[in-house]
Amino acid sequence: MSSFLDLGVPTKLAAALADLGITTPFPIQSATLPDSLAGRDVLGRGRTGSGKTFAFVLPVLARLAESKSPRRPMRPRALILAPTRELATQIEATIAPLAATLGLRTLTVFGGVGANPQIKGLKAGVDVLVACPGRLADHIQQGYASLDAVEITVLDEADHMADLGFLPVVRRLMDGTPREGQRMLFSATLDGGVDVLVKRFMHKPVTHHVDSAAEAPIEMTHHVLHVRHDDRFPVLVDLTAAPGRTVVFTRTKRRAKTLTRQLVQAGVPAVELHGNLAQNARNRNMAAFSDGSAQTLVATDIAARGIHVDDVAIVIHADPPVEHKAYLHRSGRTARAGAQGTVITLMTDDQQSEVRDLTRKAGIKPTTSKARPGDALLAQLAPGERTYSAPVSPVAEPIEESNGGGQPRRGRPSGTRGAA
Template identity: 85%
Template sequence: MTTFTDFGVPAVLSTALAELGITTPFPIQAATLPDSLAGRDVLGRGRTGSGKTYAFALPVLARLAASKSPRRPGRPRALILAPTRELATQIDATLAPLAAKLGLRTLTVFGGVGANPQIKGLKAGVDVLVACPGRLDDHLRNGHASLDAIEITVLDEADHMADLGFLPVVRRLMDQTPREGQRMLFSATLDNGVDVLVKRFLHKPVTHSVDSATEAPIEMSHHVLHVRGDDRFPVLVDLLSAPGRSVVFTRTKRRAKVLTRQLVQAGVPAVELHGNLAQNARNRNMAAFSEGTAGTLVATDIAARGIHVDDVALVIHADPPVEHKAYLHRSGRTARAGAAGTVITLMTDDQQSEVRDLTRKAGVRPKTSRTRPGDPLLAELAPGERTFVAPTAAPAPVATAAGTPRTGAARRTGRGRGPARPAETAVPEQNAGGGRRRGGSGQPRSNQPRSGQARTGQARTGQARSGQARTGSTPVHTTQSRSGGAAAFSSGTRVGGSRSGR
């Protein structure tokens, strides 16, 4: 059996990996490590979940440790660019324990949070900087950092950066790194201008393609459930009340927050992830999902790339995506690192042709079944005893945008709710121009946790229960919506409809 040490990974890193239960390299790691450790420019192509993070993290740390260059204030030695805050955070979580073994320091930089701690971290000196493009560009413009000491640059999920419009600022950042430095680019595809980055910044790159992004993993089973419009929510509740972690994708931010509230009211502990949540709320909700306090994550395509949580058994496309690539990236939240997983698409009558075209372009042949609530097929797809958690009847006070607490009675719950102010103001991620961006001024709402009464039985479908639910011991941040009841979800969104962001 080939080990990391066989590829030239330092013993201290191989031992640290073994302590984490990682002993055998994945294909993308085995393919790229000999070249990346030798200092060559590398172009790695592989779908999400194929193990790309360790493929670049190990050579970055090994080469920095070997170079013995001093750590200097405001002059990081390695740069890893990522398209989203969540991905940057996860990369750092992978890097930091290994870096500590070598006496190296890491730092994350992204928007949506205060800049001062990042500025202090840069001034203190950092070996590996993991950053989103826009906020890093701001720090450079303001003189808080320089990229002239960068020895290694990594672009992760480069195609996703292109999708988000970050290529101009990425080019500007790359131009500020030394031309003789090593550069690695990892991407699922080479479209959307990624090939321009390769030609401009990589010098005779060695290309390795593993786990094509245009093919679904063989460990992943695909199903299309043909449902009536008013059956969508009951079917969804049945699937999500089974044991295990699930990720549910919606097309818009509003539908994500509406559906999350409906699921909680139906007894399914769920949290949301979308662009209208401030960073602290995103962190809280991801922690609740990762720790198992909430078994369901309802998300827009912001979670389709770079989000890794162990043991996600089920991905549900509550709203089928527009593009086949989005279908594959969403589905990639399960069946990761060789594990098995199930992908389910909910389809109504008017979505048949779009879903058929979507799955054909994605290269999958799902099993299509007409389904009603109570169908035994649901228990086959999501096995286990169904469990529901009753929402709390008397929620804790909630801070409004003005900072004035409101009681649960003042907020009113269920249908017929009056106009509600958003509990979280949108904090957009970096824009491509790197200039000044809008930030949220509202105070994040922090719901105090209360453990609900667990009970088993039939799911209550769409009937709103009074009170705002909390799940387990972790505060869950949500945004309020004026729409209530399952009807808002069951009405559906046509596959080719308009987008409203992430």
């Protein structure tokens, strides 16, 4: 098996990786690094958790370190675009320590926080700018940033940018970068609107399909629990009260907020993550989930792309997603980087056809079982002693209908501990 040095990663950068305990390249890295380090345009497809971030971070840093171009105010030398604040923050956390070893400066810009610190950083000059499209476009419009010195542009989760309607602003941003610059695009899928970006901005790209985004990784085990409507919440409480980190997905922001409150009332430490939260609340909730003070994170599909926390044992689809790509992206929060993980979908009678179609398109064959609260099967899927921070009253707060984010079926619970 090739090492990072064998693939062309500079010695200093490979040593910095080794200091972080990273010595063996993942398949997506082994496939793309020879081309990206040589300056070629690269299309890299690998499932979530496959190591895509290092696959573009390493060539960006290596090529900038070799470049003779100077760092200039408000003119970044490399641009990494990400669709969500969480993903941008996590890319920054990956790239910053490696950049520091090479004497390179990084900056992250996104909405939901004050612009002044970002403007100050841009004026000071940065080598690598990690950005969400909207806030970066604002800075450019106000004259605080220009992309005319960008040597390397990376689009991460490009298919998600297309899904969120970001393509027009992404096109405008990329139009502002030099045509001769290197472009890399990494995503779990390379279809739909992504083709527009490829045809318009990439020059003879080398495409690497390391694994199919339509196939679930073998490290995951997939289960569908056929439950009665009134049993959905007590079954969810049983699963989330087990030891270890659990991510629960809902279809709507309102439902994520409500379900978080209900879990906390039931004695399960839980926090929420969705687009209605201010950035400080997002940071606080993600910190609580990461440090273990909240063992359950309740999130929406959009937030799914930005969650990268190690050792997530279980992903639960409290609401089956609308499309199979969302199922795969949600499920990718567990079984990351070769670890084991369990994916559970809660299904009621009226969702059987929907879930059957969803799993077929996702290319998985889940184990389907009927489940009631207290069944031994729940302890098998989520082993360990259940712990609660308050007495559990599972039938008092049934969860909402899954088809619209309307009012709960009963009275709304009161405030949430640990959630914004």
